Amino acid sequence: MIPTPDLSHLTREDYDHVYEPAEDTFILLDALEQDALELQKLAPRVCLELGSGSGCVSSFIGAILGANCLYLASDTNPRASQCTMRTGRQNNTAVDAVIANLASPFGRRLSRSIDLLVFNPPYVLTDEGEAVDAQSGADIAGAWAGGPSGMQVTDIVLDQLDKLLSPTGRFYLVAVKQNDVPAIQQRVWKNFALQSDVVLQRRAGREHLFVVRFMR
Amino acid sequence: MVRLITHNLLACHAKGCTTNNFPLKLQGIVVEVREAEFNAEFLRGFLPRIEWTALVNAARELGDTSLPTEMPEMVDNDFLKNLHHVLLEMHIDEGAMICPNCGHKYPILNGIPNMLLAEHEIG
Numbered sequence: 001m002i003p004t005p006d007l008s009h010l011t012r013e014d015y016d017h018v019y020e021p022a023e024d025t026f027i028l029l030d031a032l033e034q035d036a037l038e039l040q041k042l043a044p045r046v047c048l049e050l051g052s053g054s055g056c057v058s059s060f061i062g063a064i065l066g067a068n069c070l071y072l073a074s075d076t077n078p079r080a081s082q083c084t085m086r087t088g089r090q091n092n093t094a095v096d097a098v099i100a101n102l103a104s105p106f107g108r109r110l111s112r113s114i115d116l117l118v119f120n121p122p123y124v125l126t127d128e129g130e131a132v133d134a135q136s137g138a139d140i141a142g143a144w145a146g147g148p149s150g151m152q153v154t155d156i157v158l159d160q161l162d163k164l165l166s167p168t169g170r171f172y173l174v175a176v177k178q179n180d181v182p183a184i185q186q187r188v189w190k191n192f193a194l195q196s197d198v199v200l201q202r203r204a205g206r207e208h209l210f211v212v213r214f215m216r
Numbered sequence: 217m218v219r220l221i222t223h224n225l226l227a228c229h230a231k232g233c234t235t236n237n238f239p240l241k242l243q244g245i246v247v248e249v250r251e252a253e254f255n256a257e258f259l260r261g262f263l264p265r266i267e268w269t270a271l272v273n274a275a276r277e278l279g280d281t282s283l284p285t286e287m288p289e290m291v292d293n294d295f296l297k298n299l300h301h302v303l304l305e306m307h308i309d310e311g312a313m314i315c316p317n318c319g320h321k322y323p324i325l326n327g328i329p330n331m332l333l334a335e336h337e338i339g
Contacts (some may be wrong), residue, residue: 003314032227045261067255070262074331081328094252094304096222098250100331108227109237113265 002033005059005091010083017079019053019143023204028120028174029060031138031200031211036064042168044115049073050102050157053143055084055095057118062093069116075101076138100165102157103164114164119157120174122179125150150179158184170215172199177208217327223261224271226322226329227314230337239270240313240322247278252304257297258326259303263287266303275302281338 007021015021019025023140030041037182049058052073062071073095081097085148088095098105103114122134124144134145146152151202154173160172185196202210226238260287269285275283282298313329320337323330 043257043261045258045265054312065221067253068258068261070258072222072225078328082326085327094217094219098217098226098329099335100330104229104333105226105331107229109225109265150259165246171326210282 002036002060004029004064004065005056005087007056007087007090009086009090010054012013012077013075014054014083017083017140018077018083019080019116021054021056022210023175023207024120024123025056027119027200027202027204027209027211028057028172032057032118033059034056034199035133035213039064039116039139039199040066040172042115042167044069045142046114046166047071047117047118048106048110048114050117050119051075051121051153052095052097053080053144055087055097057120058084058090058209059093061116061118062088071095072106072128073097074102076101076135076142077140078138088196095193102153103160107160108162109161113166115166115169117161117164117169119154119171122146122152123150123154123158123176125178125202127154137199151177152183152199154179154184161188161194165194165214165216167216170213173212173214175210175212177210181210181212184191185212190198218308218324218329219304220271220274220306221309223274223308224303224328225302226313226331227333228318228320228322229245229315230315230320230333233315233318233320236317237315239274242274242277242308243312243321245278245311246309248255248307248309249305250307251302254297254300256293256296259299260291262303264293271278271302275306278306280306325326
């Protein structure tokens with residue numbers, strides 16, 4: 001069992017602005033741990049975490065893959081990027097954190113070159129206006145506000161998936177039932193011929209959480 | 217943090233800026249060297265993805281001349297040790313990266329580059 005990353009360096013004040021790991025984070029960790037041996041055999045060289053928040057997930061992947069991989073992380077919230085870097089340091093994983101909108105600055109150089117892409121997105125169903133404000137505000141609300149279907153940000157990533165993933169690349173995405181997971185899988189298959197599996201699902205409080213793994 | 221390995225992967229993504237947007241020019245850079253675990257397998261595996269000229273030039277701008285102008289045919293341990301140092305141990309703590317095409321300035325503060333665009337630059 002790989003231990004959850006040490007987050008003791010993060011403070012209450014940090015969590016006023018940066019998403020504190022919760023059940024949606026942990027299901028992603030569990031899904032990655034489930035695939036740990038496979039991932040080690042695959043030997044990804046470039047890992048990119050979108051919306052890295054506290055940096056918990058990247059640090060965890062660092063515990064799985066060690067110094068065999070480059071860990072990149074993006075977040076629109078400057079405070080989250082700082083936390084990501086500090087969490088990496090605290091857990092002996094070098095995470096190169098950048099303040100960015102999804103994979104935008106890596107799009108040219110990492111076209112079809114990302115071996116491991118992970119995203120715990122803002123999946124909560126909200127008003128569209130609320131989501132737009134939250135996402136441009138680059139603060140904590142951006143961590144959860146996902147618009148009318150909870151897919152406002154996720155859809156952008158799904159549209160870019162084919163351009164981002166390397167030939168053996170994998171994408172792990174967290175979703176909730178209201179995001180309509182079967183429809184997501186169908187759409188991605190139809191539009192990009194990328195296969196997907198629900199690798200883990202469970203109820204946590206009021207949410208029915210899923211981790212979907214996409215591959216070529 | 218942003219190390220030279222990441223600088224080698226960042227390009228300008230402002231609206232309409234699609235040519236000559238890589239590599240980003242380094243400006244006012246404050247570098248700190250921090251040791252990193254050497255992993256030959258990672259370096260060999262990552263090598264094909266490196267834009268070599270951009271890496272060598274960036275390293276030279278920061279005072280490191282250990283890398284050859286061309287990627288060598290034979291990759292030996294000395295070469296890997298130098299590559300490791302340049303890619304993974306040179307941390308850019310402060311400074312900026314400028315797009316050679318549109319001039320957009322991406323600041324680096326506390327080791328973190330801000331790659332966000334202004335309203336008018338978003339496609």
